Amino acid sequence: MAYEKFIEEYLSKELLKKQKPSFDAVEKLIIRSAKDLKTAKANLSIDEGIAYTVAYLAMLRAGRAFMLLKGFRPVGGYQHKTVVEFMAQCLEKEYKSIVERFDRMRRKRNIFTYD
Numbered sequence: 001m002a003y004e005k006f007i008e009e010y011l012s013k014e015l016l017k018k019q020k021p022s023f024d025a026v027e028k029l030i031i032r033s034a035k036d037l038k039t040a041k042a043n044l045s046i047d048e049g050i051a052y053t054v055a056y057l058a059m060l061r062a063g064r065a066f067m068l069l070k071g072f073r074p075v076g077g078y079q080h081k082t083v084v085e086f087m088a089q090c091l092e093k094e095y096k097s098i099v100e101r102f103d104r105m106r107r108k109r110n111i112f113t114y115d
Contacts, residue, residue: 006089007072015082019073029065033058049112056109059102063087080106 001009010016036058044051063083067073070090074082084106088099 001089003089006085010082010086013076015074015076015078016072016086017075018071019068021069021071026065026068029061029068033061033065036061052105053109053112056105059105063102066090080110 007016011018036054040051040055040058043054060080060083063086064073067083067086070086072086074080074086076082084099084103087102088096091099
């Protein structure tokens with residue numbers, strides 16, 4: 001699906017909302033994402049599930065920062081999935097495997113959190 005069609009569809013489904021880009025907010029998300037990665041690494045030997053969840057949150061925050069730079073934010077009940085799908089639309093095919101890992105992490109984190 002073309003990027004423009006994706007945006008139109010997700011706006012109409014109310015999964016995306018236009019948001020004025022804020023470089024301050026983007027910077028805060030990126031800083032927090034880096035902190036999450038350090039936290040995940042520090043907790044890996046203590047609790048792998050928590051480390052995995054925090055690493056996932058780092059990716060989610062980085063994805064949200066990217067969306068914000070593009071002028072959007074996820075809304076509704078599928079925000080995590082929307083971030084993954086937005087990233088899949090924006091990144092070149094050479095990054096497909098990374099986006100697929102991001103989606104697997106999303107699903108696995110969901111199991112850790114809700115089961």
